[in-house]
Amino acid sequence: MAKPPLRKPKKKVCMFCKEKVSYVDYKDTSLLRRFISDRGKIRARRVTGNCTQHQRDIATAVKNSREMALLPYTSTAR
C-alpha cells in the first residue's frame, strides 16, 4: 500500500491583513462575492485563508448585505 505523498499545504495569508483593511464594507458586493459560494453560503476560513478577525468582519458584512438584498440568502442556480 503506497502512502500518498505528503503535501504540505501552502499557508495562505489573509488578504485583508496584507492590504491593511480596517473596515469591510457591506456595500462592496463584488468583494464580498468572492467569499460566498455559488449557493450563497459564506466560505469557511480554511477555504479563504483569512485571519479570525477579518473572517468575522466579512461574515457580518455579508449578513448586513443580505438583509439589504444585495447578496442572496440562498441561490438555487446550479
Place this chain on the structure above:
Amino acid sequence: MRKYELMVILDPDLDERTIAPSLDQFLTVVRSGGGTVDKVDLWGKRRLQYEIKKKADGFYAVIELAAEPAVVKELDRQLNLNEAVLRTKVIRPEKR
C-alpha cells in the same frame, strides 16, 4: 453627535423624479434635530437578490449623516412607517 450611514430601499414603482424630494423631506427631521446630512447617494434602480413585498427591484439610496442617536431613531421609525420604503438599515461605519 455621531456619524451614521443610512441605507434605504424605496418602492420601484415610484417616479424617479420624486425620489430626491421625498428623501429630503424625511431628512428634515435630522436638520431640525440639530444634525447634518453630509452626503446623499442615489444608486438608482437595482435588482433585489430576493423579493421584498413581492417586488423584484428597488431604489437604493445611501445617506451619510451626523446626528444625535435619538434623532436617528426617530428618522428610522418614520421611514419604516412609510409605505414607499421597503427596507432601511442604519450603520455606524467607524464603530468597530
